[in-house]
Each structure stands twice: as structure tokens, then as C-alpha cells.
Amino acid sequence: MKPLKIAVSKGRVKDQLIALLKEAGFEFEDLKSRKLEHVDTSGRISLISVKADDVTTYVERAAADLGVLGSDILYERSFDGYELRYLPIGKCRMCVAGFRGFNLSDRSFVRIATKYPKRAKDLLEEKGINGEILFLSGSVELAPIVNLADCILDIVETGKTLEENDLVVLETIGQISSVLIANRISFKLMNERMMGLLNDLDAVEKRSAVK
Numbered sequence: 001m002k003p004l005k006i007a008v009s010k011g012r013v014k015d016q017l018i019a020l021l022k023e024a025g026f027e028f029e030d031l032k033s034r035k036l037e038h039v040d041t042s043g044r045i046s047l048i049s050v051k052a053d054d055v056t057t058y059v060e061r062a063a064a065d066l067g068v069l070g071s072d073i074l075y076e077r078s079f080d081g082y083e084l085r086y087l088p089i090g091k092c093r094m095c096v097a098g099f100r101g102f103n104l105s106d107r108s109f110v111r112i113a114t115k116y117p118k119r120a121k122d123l124l125e126e127k128g129i130n131g132e133i134l135f136l137s138g139s140v141e142l143a144p145i146v147n148l149a150d151c152i153l154d155i156v157e158t159g160k161t162l163e164e165n166d167l168v169v170l171e172t173i174g175q176i177s178s179v180l181i182a183n184r185i186s187f188k189l190m191n192e193r194m195m196g197l198l199n200d201l202d203a204v205e206k207r208s209a210v211k
């Protein structure tokens with residue numbers, strides 16, 4: 001039987017997913033190598049390492065049966081497939097941040113720098129504020145400092161990056177975690193195995209809740 005193929009974003013989410021799967025009874029070897037595919041020792045699961053932005057493409061096209069990526073990235077995509085469940089990994093917050101004292105709601109026009117243009121557009125619409133969204137692919141915290149933008153919309157985990165750049169959280173927009181997504185056809189064809197995996201993950205969460 002072919003393993004269930006899971007496309008996972010290859011940074012911190014992959015490391016955290018491997019730790020979660022280990023608690024659910026799946027072991028992976030050779031993790032320090034540059035190999036992009038790792039099959040667990042029982043042959044039930046194969047992890048393929050891809051960029052976070054590409055996870056939905058692999059799953060939609062059935063190059064992977066399942067995918068694991070941040071809910072922040074999924075929000076930006078028009079994904080055609082199933083969102084099965086949130087996972088207890090990749091946790092952070094989506095926040096508006098800027099210089100202390102800056103108030104988004106005081107403004108009739110705001111320049112907002114972000115890696116998340118859809119979320120930023122929706123935020124401005126929700127608040128009824130006119131604005132310009134500047135898409136950046138990283139180091140977003142620099143934007144207010146060099147007067148490229150008035151504030152940023154970004155994820156915050158420990159808050160260290162903001163603090164070290166003299167910025168503060170102005171507003172928390174929502175909680176982020178990794179999400180497990182599935183290809184529509186794989187979900188039908190491999191339903192029993194996917195449900196088995198979901199049960200294993202539920203059991204891990206129940207165990208860690210009573211600890």
C-alpha cells in the first residue's frame with residue numbers, strides 16, 4: 001500500500017509536525033539530510049518538504065493527499081479542497097504593529113506593509129479605512145522604521161522581533177496555527193486511513209490536555 005503523502009512547509013512547521021507525529025507513533029529517520037521526501041519507518045506516511053506558499057498547489061493537484069501549512073497562508077489562497085482540522089503547532093498571532101501611540105482607527109488613510117495582502121485588504125474594509133497595501137516578502141518590521149509604511153500586518157510569536165525594532169502590537173486580529181488540508185479525491189479514496197490519522201492526532205491532544 002502506498003503511504004499517505006503529506007506536503008508540509010519545510011521550516012519550523014515541518015519540525016513541529018514531525019514531533020507531533022512522533023507522539024502519534026510515527027518515526028522518521030535521516031532527518032538531517034537534504035532529502036525532500038521522508039517515509040516513516042512503518043511506511044504509512046510520506047512527508048514531502050515544500051515552501052509554505054506551495055502547499056495548497058501540491059494538495060489541489062493531488063501531488064500530495066494531505067497538506068500542513070499555517071492558517072495565515074491558507075487565508076491568502078483560494079484553496080479547492082477540505083480543511084480537516086487545526087493542529088496544535090505553528091501557533092502565533094496575526095497583529096497590526098507599529099510605533100507606540102499609533103492608532104489605526106484615527107486615520108482616514110493608512111499605508112500598511114505586509115506579507116498578507118488579502119488579510120490586510122479585508123481588515124481595511126472591516127474597519128472602513130482607506131489605505132494602500134504594500135506587499136513585502138519579509139523583514140516587514142523595517143517598513144515603519146524607514147517610513148515605507150505607517151504600520152504593518154504580520155504574525156507575532158514571541159514578540160522579540162517587534163521589541164528589538166522598537167515596535168509594539170497595536171491590535172491582535174486573530175490566532176494562527178497550522179491547518180491540516182486534504183485533496184478532495186484522496187479524502188474519498190483514502191478516507192479510512194485519513195480518519196485513522198485524525199484519531200491518532202486527537203489522542204495526542206487529549207493526552208497533552210490532561211498533562
Ligand SMILES: Nc1ncnc2c1ncn2[C@@H]1O[C@H](COP(=O)(O)OP(=O)(O)OP(=O)(O)O)[C@@H](O)[C@H]1O
Pocket residue numbers: 009010011012013014050051052053069070071072073090091092155156157158176177178
Ligand atoms: N515566529 C514565526 N515566524 C514565522 N512563522 C511562524 C512563526 N510562528 C509560527 N509560524 C507559522 O509558521 C508558518 C511558516 O512555516 P515554515 O517556517 O514551515 O515555512 P517555510 O516554508 O519555511 O516559510 P519561510 O520560507 O517563509 O520561512 C507561518 O505561516 C506561521 O503559520
Ligand SMILES: O=P(O)(O)OC[C@H]1O[C@H](OP(=O)(O)OP(=O)(O)O)[C@H](O)[C@@H]1O
Pocket residue numbers: 137138139140141154155156157158159160161162
Ligand atoms: O514574534 P517573533 O517570535 O519575533 O516572530 C515573528 C517574526 O517571525 C516572522 O518572520 P520570519 O522569521 O519568517 O522572517 P521574515 O522576516 O523573513 O519573514 C514574522 O514575519 C516576524 O518577523
